[in-house]
Amino acid sequence: MTEQQGIIVRSTGSWYDVRDQQGNYYKGRLRGKHKLHSEKETNPVAVGDFVSFVMENPDKKTVLITAILPRENYIIRKSPRNTAFKHVIAANIDQAALMVTVALPRTSTGFIDRFLVSAESFRIPVVIFFNKVDILDQGALDYQQELMNIYQKVGYSCLAISALSGYNLQKVREILQGRKTLVAGHSGTGKSTLLNALCPDLHLRTLPVSEFAQKGVHTTTFAEMYEIAPETFVIDTPGIKEFGLYDMENEPISHYFPEMRTCFGLCHYYNCTHVHEPDCEVIRRVQTGQIAMSRYLSYLSMLENEDNRR
Ligand SMILES: Nc1nc2c(ncn2[C@@H]2O[C@H](COP(=O)(O)OP(=O)(O)OP(=O)(O)O)[C@@H](O)[C@H]2O)c(=O)[nH]1
Ligand SMILES: [Mg+2]
Ligand SMILES: [Zn+2]
Structure with missing residues (x-):
């Protein structure tokens, strides 16, 4: 059976709609016990995932998904x-x-x-x-x-x-x-x-x-x-009520705030968390209005959530 490449356009958890490179659509299932990206994912295959598949029943347009390609993002x-x-x-x-x-x-x-x-x-x-x-x-x-x-x-x-x-x-x-x-x-x-x-x-x-x-x-x-x-x-996508961050521990959250990232190296302490440290460039910019207060407050609340999980 020849393997083809496609992209997931819809995922309900049990069935996956797959689009092949010519724009044909199929109903797909995962073949056997598939190795997931991680055991802690509620959906092993997501919309946008590139997959390999083989035809299961050409008349019914059903396919078996044989592999999920590594995700770019x-x-x-x-x-x-x-x-x-x-x-x-x-x-x-x-x-x-x-x-x-x-x-x-x-x-x-x-x-x-x-x-x-x-x-x-x-x-x-x-x-x-x-x-x-x-x-x-x-x-x-x-x-x-x-x-x-x-x-x-x-x-x-x-x-x-x-x-x-x-x-x-x-x-x-x-x-x-x-x-x-x-x-x-x-x-x-x-x-x-x-x-x-x-x-x-x-x-x-x-x-x-x-x-x-x-x-x-x-x-x-x-x-x-x-x-x-x-x-x-x-x-x-379905509406999101709250957006819980996941897996943000590897890098400081401030690196994901572009306006704080540019302060890197300008605070007194190289590992400044921009909360209580003296001589902090981020706090200075919040005080002068260069950094929006609402953005800074969001930053603080994200830090707090991180702490609660430890
Ligand atoms: N006045 C106004 N109403 C809008 C506009 N865009 C959408 N709506 C209305 O907002 C309501 C919700 O729109 P949806 O498109 O269902 O919203 P959604 O974001 O897809 O919602 P979910 O599928 O629940 O996540 C509908 O009654 C739309 O008519 C707009 O530009 N102006
Ligand atoms: Mg909608
Ligand atoms: Zn700082």
């Missing part, structure tokens, strides 16, 4: 159900688009910063889409602009959009063009709505945000990759 989080486990959201991506809304639902800076740190740890570029600008009042627009200033200054591209009205969607297309992009964010921020707007053939399910809770209702249940234009792949 991945976005990972603690499993919401069991925090000792990790859940790979997607692998081998070119960039991530973080869908943020300042209202309905409101995305916190803590959430944004955790996601950014996670992406930084694999040097995955992130663009931040600020969606639903069509419903924002002046106060909300001002707050959005404040956030955009903070993140642009750190080096992240930010774009105000409306998936509903179509505002700035041409720019979104340009950003996605020719790349493989993970779209992530809270439930109800409009990830699936955006993909429908870019590619109406998709017909993805979307649902209104609960007015009472001001939160999304978790409409998308599995991550799935779609080809929305030639060579342009987008991964729609």
Whole structure:
């Protein structure tokens, strides 16, 4: 049987949708007891994984996955159900688009910063889409602009959009063009709505945000990759409530904050944690406003979480 190469476009845990190099789709299963990347992963095969497979039943278009190729990168989080486990959201991506809304639902800076740190740890570029600008009042627009200033200054591209009205969607297309992009964010921020707007053939399910809770209702249940234009792949994902960092011990967290990374070597102590040490460049820059207070507070909360786990 000849082995072929493909990419996982959907993973439900028991079945995997595989796309071969010609663009044909198959239902795949893991062959036998497969060696996993790690025993602590809730999903051994993630969307974006490159795999080898052999045909099982050509009529039914089913295949057996024989190997998972090493991952170039991945976005990972603690499993919401069991925090000792990790859940790979997607692998081998070119960039991530973080869908943020300042209202309905409101995305916190803590959430944004955790996601950014996670992406930084694999040097995955992130663009931040600020969606639903069509419903924002002046106060909300001002707050959005404040956030955009903070993140642009750190080096992240930010774009105000409306998936509903179509505002700035041409720019979104340009950003996605020719790349493989993970779209992530809270439930109800409009990830699936955006993909429908870019590619109406998709017909993805979307649902209104609960007015009472001001939160999304978790409409998308599995991550799935779609080809929305030639060579342009987008991964729609289920909304994330909290983004638990996983496996961040190897390097200090401050290395994943670009604006803190540039302070490296400028603090009095070479191993400064930027918390209580004297003559700390990071603290100095927070005091002068060069580093945003919200970013620094996110940093402190991430340090605290790390300590709690030890
Ligand atoms: N006013 C406004 N509403 C939007 C916009 N984008 C999405 N929505 C609405 O927000 C609600 C949630 O949209 P979805 O696309 O289902 O959100 P999602 O991020 O895919 O949510 P999950 O699948 O649960 O993670 C829907 O009622 C959309 O119509 C927008 O730009 N403006
Ligand atoms: Mg969705
Ligand atoms: Zn310092």
